[in-house]
Amino acid sequence: MITGVIKNKIDKIWTDIWAGGLTMPFKVIEQITYLMFIRSLDQKEINNEKKAVMFKRRGIKSQVDMIFPASEAGQSMRWSRFKDADPDVIFNTLRVKVFPAIKEMKYGMLPDFDENGEVAVIADDPAKENGVQSAFSRFMKDALFELPTAEVVTKVITGLEDLYQHDIEDQDMQGDIYEYMLGKAASSGTNGQFRTPKHIRDMMVELLAPTPDDSICDPACGTAGFLISAAEYIRGKFEHNMSDEQWAHFQSTAFSGFDTDMTMLRISAMNLMLHGITHPVIDYKNSVSEKNTIDSEYTVCLANPPFKGTVDVETISTSLKAVTNTKKTELLFIALFLRMLKKGGRCACIVPDGVLFGSSKAHKAMRKELVENHTLQAVISMPSGVFKPYAGVSTAILVFIKTGAGGTEDVWFYDMQADGFSLDDKRSEVQENDIPDIIERFHHLDGEKERKRTEQSFFVPKQEIIDNGYDLSINKYKEIEYVPVEYPPSEEIIANIEALELEIQKNLAELKDMLKE
Template identity: 70%
Template sequence: MVTGAIKNKVDKIWTDIWAGGITNPLTVIEQLTYLMFIRSLDEKELATEDFENMAGEKMEHIFPASEAGQSMRWSRFKDKDSREIFLTMQQRVFPAIKKMKYGRLPDFDANGELVEIVDDPTRPDEGNTAFARYMDDAMFLIPTPQVLQKIITGLEDLYTHDIADLDMQGDLYEYMLGKLATAGRNGQFRTPLHIIDMMVELVQPTPDDFICDPACGTAGFLVSSAKYVRKHYGDDMTPEQWQHFAGPMFTGFDMDRTMLRISAMNLMLHSITNPDIDYKDSVSKQNSICSKYTICLANPPFKGTVDAESINDDLKAVTNTKKTELLFLALFLRMLKTGGRCACIVPDGVLFGSSKAHQSIRKELIENHQLRAVISMPSGVFKPYAGVSTAVLVFTKTGAGGTDKVWFYDMKADGLSLDDKRTEVKENDIPDIIARFHNFDAEAGRKRTEQSFFVPKAEIAANGYDLSINKYKETEYVPVEYPSTTEILADLHELEMEITKGLAELEEMV
């Protein structure tokens, strides 16, 4: 758990970077990510050396044995003069990690020139983390030796005194990611962690699942799924399941390489070293993945602009549109295996939009698959950086129908105030949502005046497949009894007499 003391230390590092002129939160996270990665490489090297000393067995090393190669290790440069640290980082460490291959860093020749590792077609590049694969276009932007030294000192203090295990590293990184409160150009914004966790609880991933977020951003859904699996199955997982957990289980796509680096680091800090994190426009023709995953979790972009020519034809066959929120729903259906389940966030317009594209995707979900739940969320969930009204859709891909009735829930509170401050409050419907979703039998008799209820498929179809909760929710009006006119007039006369008496007393005092 990230305590107040740890938050203060992180905030101090953040302030030092801002004072150095880097004010974009995404850039701050990116630069910190590089430094955390560099430190993790040295930790891994130290573990390798310890194993060699104990077992007497020679192993492959990350850092070259040369003086230049060893100088790139965090433990060797962290206590040096600030100018020497800066030059080492700028001239050696950063160029080397951009050319990392087979889990090894390249060496430097006598003239200080980088000697790239020769490609070996017989050897797959399995030694690289997903993060290392996206370092090609990374840039070292820390402006001065003094700022760099402050950051290194701050990180070293955190790792030495506050971070006890991988879970804590992940929590620390998530706290940093929580500072990303700006919306992207394509309608992207960070999904609140408690909403992510709720959606993961709804689909309940297992160690044998293949989980995909085709709009992964900082990989929040994948990390939350990993935490869920470790919490509920970690003590009983087989070696094969742990191997699956370390990589193949998790897939994420994004069109921002900075986000890919950040998401890969986030996963690495949660023991997922080789996820399939890829640069891909998920709804375009470059993505032809079909029937591969058992779970899809996502908060796809709502206002993204897509070139009509680049959209995959099989998505247009389901919903002929350029709206990304509709295309992603068709994408989930295509990428899921039969029996696969999905929980995704959609803007309210998807629920009641009257266009042919809107109606066709809703009809597809209800008639050809099993739409299980529509959870309407209050508009303040994404504040302070977006006030859009949204809902969570939960469905299962069947290809043969299965929607008998749809469960609706009207979320009124999520544990935080619905204003820009988003402070903690007692009111929270999320535990109730999770409990009721996994006990549908108890929901059967609930009336439409209550917070959750079922609506038959036939009624939804008759309403043009409208999924907005207000279409079906009933409001119970309680008659209010008012006093009679005679009583109201009597009260007014009494008030008038009191006013007259008060004025008389004031006149006597004057």
């Protein structure tokens, strides 16, 4: 989590930009994001160079595509080459070379410059994704480099370099930084958006266990955390056994994400590119509107959709309202997952507790749809501190399969009480962690059949859920085992009270005597 020293360093970077005259919060976030991306490109290039040297030493003929052109102008765009230069050199390099080049990025490579110093646009290459432009480049087209002076740029680069060298441990911490900056912009949460912690995302991915052949979508992708967790899982499980066709799919059509925030789209495209996904399907889209017509396209959906507020009823897709006639986004997104998934497709999504027991017609209709017309596999109740310090809402994870023909028999419930971190705003690491147990039990559900309702996980038959109005809250079914407490006889209790009273009277008398002296 972003706390203490790291917060102070980010605040300092923010203040330096603000003092330079750029005060609009999202503009500040965008400019910092661009510089983080530019630095990350150089880090990725260093890894490419190491890989090329390793292949050469081993006599392996493998072409490693470099990001930066080999020319002097191309190499001068690398963060490691300009970060320690004079302020004016840094400012001009970014404004005249790096930023224009990034806007023309293609196939994960930056373009070179012609003899006039102009960007030489990379030609379309049918051998490389048929000339498809990278998602980040698409969303950068209208972006502007707005850091006002060389002095401000130098301060920001110095601050970021300090963060990366001393504080940023991994790729996911960048996501924590984005989230903290969103909080500073006083906009985090206005649409119910807050970042899902990586260990929760990873758990949800492991529950669904995606393969290289899956098509994975998050229709409320934010910073693309779920897509990145899915990509990391697939790499970890299948990297050495993937065919050329599967790698091509992995780098492009395997991952799709939609959002209504252009800043988030730029961030998500950047994140995916840095994870080897050069052409993800990242697009600006109001997922629950009529304009989103995607139907039966994906095999996996992973999401933490917005909870708060409602949407304009006139824009809501009629196909979603047919399932649950509501303006509540948390219900509409569940209907959306069912529509976007292919038959047999799997979904793991986070919902507020109200979805599980809400008494409105829309709530009941949505739960009935899952239980009666598809296969609801699991309801995992999470403690309210999971999303602190950003939010303290109580949530659950729904895991289901789209069938269109029912299939729910017994629903597995799990009462998660610990996720490996303290449940306060500090979110310090602790030993108590139910996540490994959840994953292990979910993948071996046959062993759960005999579990009692007093235990942390258990099955509930479909008919019992129907009889309870399709209520999916774990407290409806969990049994609390009361241990009887044996008290001593009344005579003994009275005798003890009398003895205490005598002791009190004795002490009071001694105190009065001391005061007389």
